[in-house]
Amino acid sequence: MGDPHRVGIIGVGFISQAYVRTLAHHPRVRITAVADLDPSRSAALAATLPSARAVPVEKFLESGIETVLNLTIPAAHAPVALDAIGHGLHVYGEKPLAMSPADASTILETATAAGLTVGCAPDTVLGTGIQTARAFIDGGGIGRPVAASAVMVTPGHERWHPQPDFYYRPGGGPLLDMGPYYLSALVHLLGPIRSVTGAASRPRDARIIQTGPRAGERIPVEVPTHVTGVLEHAGGALSTVTTSFEAVRTTAAPIEIHGETGTLAVPDPNRFDGDVRVFPLGASAWQPVPIAAGYVGAARGIGLIDQISSGVPRASGALALHVLDAMTALLRSAEEGRRIALTTTAERPEPVPLLTAEDWSAGQDH
Template identity: 50%
Template sequence: MRRIGVGIIGCGNISGAYLTAAQGLPAIEVRALADMRTAAAEKRGAEFGLPAMRVDELLKRDDVEIVINLTVPLAHTDISMAVLRAGKHVYSEKPLGVNVAEARKVMDLAEEKGLRVGCAPDTFLGGGHQTARQLIDEGAIGTPIAGSAFFMCPGHERWHPAPGFYYLRGGGPMLDMGPYYITDLVQLLGPVAAVMGSTSRMRSERLVTSEPMNGTLIPVEVATHVAGTLEFESGALVSIAMSFDVPKHRHTPIEIYGTKGSIAVPDPNRFGGEVAVARTGGEWETMPLTHGYADGNYRSLGVADMAAAIASGRPHRASGALAFHVLEVMEAFQTSSDEGRRVAIQSRVERPAMMRTGIETGQID
């Protein structure tokens, strides 16, 4: 398999995880970094031994075929469009756009140019989630009929060095953390058919307690508690809550309930974790993991899979189509809350192919 050259635009907090993971993925080679803030690109470049440059310079490089877009959500569409216009495939951090209308521009341009769009999260490719997928597909819990998905915390202003964007358009707990949970649910259960939701925004400002902004008040433009129901095309109903307003809770991240048992799925913000199954009338049993990528943070795995797919001509798993469907689902919660109705989801997407069992970390099937 030929190694495909990659560039990164956006050298903020998450870029370190991407760059570290990429070093262990032979399908890709990061060759250049760029950021609107020259100092940020130069700092990451020095850290990883990579050239830092302007965005326009990176887009002109012939040795870069895929550009990873790690900018803030409000810039995702503009940067992704610029990458596609430069004739390169793009892999975006989540969400694909701040709304469906913006994301559709990216998808339409990619189709016009004959280029690929990929999008985080790729955590569903990790060993914990692929094991859960295999167990469900093999009938370990019978037919899935229901489930639950919860992410709730007091807010990212406690730890992030620049948390303001989490509370602006394109942010909030649903668009920030929802992609992990809903993407995993789609790969486990298939596409979502409809949504019912309620949202709240209890504060118009948040107090930052992390450094270097400790003591700063930041504005809140989006809902900070989102709850509702996902109705899957299969008929399964999943209760979901995403919140930046909850001090503490005891819910597990994801559980799926079937006709013959239940399965506890690991934290979808991580690649590994414990998978447990409880058959009807029985107790929880920890299941052996059947797939690799279970013991680390592989934040470039989706890019590597995309590169391997380009080289072999197959579909890639963390696709723009999957991210677009998930974005439409997330947007529907606010629409449902505002209009007091069940919202039908128009897009459909096939479940991504499972990763092959037995592959070693670093390999792509």
């Protein structure tokens, strides 16, 4: 396999721990540098890694790494990515790729011109849940797919998050926060999106923090907190999407795919696994679909391993741009009251074959 690929982490927030658990002992990866605006956080993380050292942010891109794992705040995603590309480094980042499709396009165009690779979360779509559902659809298990529904509802993150302000500011809201999981899954399952029509509402002007030292504090709501819309896929299927911080619970499956000969219930795309079920035409009950594809036991960071292993990431920057384009177009459609054709597209990523945890954790994933 050659020498391990040298990865540097910038941004040592909560999500960094999930990535480290996946990457720290993978034979194809060596985390060699860690940087954060708070040096104490980067030092603490580096101390837990056998080959890493904490470096100042201004020295990070010159620390001998090959790929930047960009875990900074969303507003910093584009500047950090472009700086890394300017230093000749590959990039893999947390979602979103950038705050706007224009900035995301600039990242991809700059990387392509430099012969560099860009990947982006979510990589949950590479797990057994979405990949098994995709394999079943592609194998004709429900006939020709004609429609889908995707539902994500929660009463609001202020109920559990001690600092929920950013969820209710521009760049936040239920669609931009959780939509990448659902729309990325729909592209894997049904192909790219051609156009969107959206509607949105903001029933409340303020929320009350319910936990932590700021409990009882009112925070303003500046963005729509219930967004719904229809995605027209290039292949002809229509997906109805609902994301909400206004609903308590739903009985619907996170994603359902309706085909001419059956309906497929798809598990939560914010998870890597979960049960896939089918209700065939003429049946009297749901039936389980055996696991047939995907990285078994995967966790956050599998997308970076996939990128390093293949050089053509399934959790690609191109897919992240397309999903961002669809989400921002949905919000614009809701505001303007019209159907909007997307200016981007993305090929369905290559399917993931069934790969056991022993295979991919040992570096035998391709």
